[in-house]
Amino acid sequence: MGFDVVIIGAGEGGLFTGAILAKNGMKTLLLEKKPRIGGRAMCFEYKPGYIVDWGIHSIRYGKKGIIPTIFRKDLGIKLELLDYGRGKLYRKGEWVAMPTGVKEFMTTPLLQDEERDSFIPLFLEIIKLKVEDYLDMSIQEYFKDKVQSENLWDLIRLIAAALMVTPEIERASMGEMIYGIKQVATAGKGATYPAGGWKGIFDNLIEIISANGEIRTKSAVKKVLISGKRVEGVLLEDDTKIHSDLVVVAMPSQQIFSVLSESAFSPSFVSLCKNLISSSGLSIDFGLKEKFSDDNGLIAVDEPMGLGAFTSNIDPSTAPEKEQLFTFVQHVPREIAGNPQQAKQGLVSMQELINQMYPGFSQRIKWKRPLIIPVMDGAVNYIGQTRDKRPSVKSNVIAGLFFSGDTYNGPGLGGDIAPSSARLCAHTILNDLKERESIADTPKAQLK
DSSP, X not given: OOOSEEEEOOSHHHHHHHHHHHHTTOOEEEEOSSSSSOGGGOOEEEETTEEEOSSOOOEETGGGSHHHHIIIIISOOOOOEEEOOOXXXXXXXXXXXXXXXXXXXXXXXXXXXXXXXXXXXXXXXXXXXXXXXXXXXXXXXXXXXXXXXXHHHHHHHHHHHHHHSOXXXXXXXXXXXXXXHHHHXXXXXXXXXXXTHHHHHXXXXXXXXXXXEEEESSOOEXXXXXXXXXXXXXXXXXXXXXXXXXXXXXXXXGGGGGTSOGGGSOHHHHHHHHHOOOOXXXXXXXXXXXXXXXXXXXXXEETTEEEEEOHHHHOGGGSOTTOEEEEEEEEEOHHHHTOHHHHHHHHHHHHHHHHHHSTTOGGGEEEEEEEEESOSSSSOSBTTSSTTTSOOSBOSSSBTEXXXXXXXXXXXXXXXXXXXXXXXXXXXXXXXXXXXXXXXXXXXXXXX
């Protein structure tokens, strides 16, 4: 059987690209070296009745987010979304409501009256700014002459962490933050959760791809076959050749030269791909033997920055009846995630923090799954790694070679970059094919 397109990698980038192309009639082969699909958003039944993934994966901006948009516009499916309840912030040993809109900022105890009076105009001013004009400016640089209060700086870091999965405002792009704030303002909400967890999302994508193609797990690719600056297919680790004129490498850019030769590309492209900075994290999933908390919103901690959720309060299908699933994740420097001793201590400190937040929590634990996550987001929204600086989804050197995933140039923040790049990749391929067909149908006399 021949394939119109071969995709290497069944993470979000590969799955969304594959589903869109398969839905548009392309015979699609998706190759994944691991036993499970999903990549860094892998979702599965860890213990009987408990559905977990890697950290917390929300759907940004509700039905206006990139994932519901793909399902609705490209796949013809209405994705069922569940609203989070009111978010909470644990700060300096106390709980406060998490402000998510102008009205809430007007009353939040995080700010004094005079701080609110100065923050609201700042917030409204941001809505009017152009994303492109501020991509190369840091958040800290933008606010340095506008903010004097430490409370306001703390709030800005908190907003950056919530939107961009990084509190490093001295490095993060103001333009990308503007984009996120505008999206929230337009959508009217920051995040929702997919009914059934991410397993439901992936099940839909698998079904669409399988209807017009194939997904093979435990199928490692040795290299992309290229001849005369044109893709010819892929060579598997068992030396099986699969021929195709189109290949999508749905791998982090830092890893693509495990299947591509560096010599085929410019030194600047190789350097860009290899040196994009990713984020790292620590996470713990807890199965609780009884219902412990009624919290059904996202739970934030400001120091150290962290995010948690009683997932089964939002979607009861993720845990057995009368039990509970809780997940907590922290962004940590790569140096900590890469040091087993420091990472282990970080996980211990994380559980101590949770016990402080929720006295009696430890006594309810049935099981726990600690995770060290070397790569959370493949390319953090730092200056120099913004949408206009990341590698393109289409190679300008090798015909028929495309890229997909969260290190490429689809617009978005954090976990939205992968599906956004996947959609951009798929649409670019489909548009290229339409152009070819148009040229092929044009009388030769008109081409002269």
